[in-house]
Amino acid sequence: MPLTTHTCITIDCDVCGTSLCDHETEHTVHFDIGDAAKAHTAARWLVLGDGRLMCTDPDSAHQAEIESAMPPEPLLVPDGQGELDLGLDEPGAGR
Secondary structure, eight states: OOOOOOEEEEOBOOTTTTBBBBBOOBOOOOGGGGHHHHHHHHTTTTOTTTTEEEEEOSEEEEEEEHHSOOOOOOOOOOOOOOOOOTTSSSSTOOO
């Protein structure tokens, strides 16, 4: 029996290392090299801006990755309106 090398793509979460598995067979799913785009779509995992893949596990490590991938919220100060100094940085403020 000859041995044959086959090259394929599997998907692993960059946060926890979990492999994309077929839920019925519980085996790792393998994609042909030309099907890389299908692999991302089939996984329904998140593709982060830097190209890393992340499963949808709702734990704190995954949530932290989502939050770190988000841009900072913009500071909106309308034209002609300055920031309001409430003096909360002073000792005894807010009492």
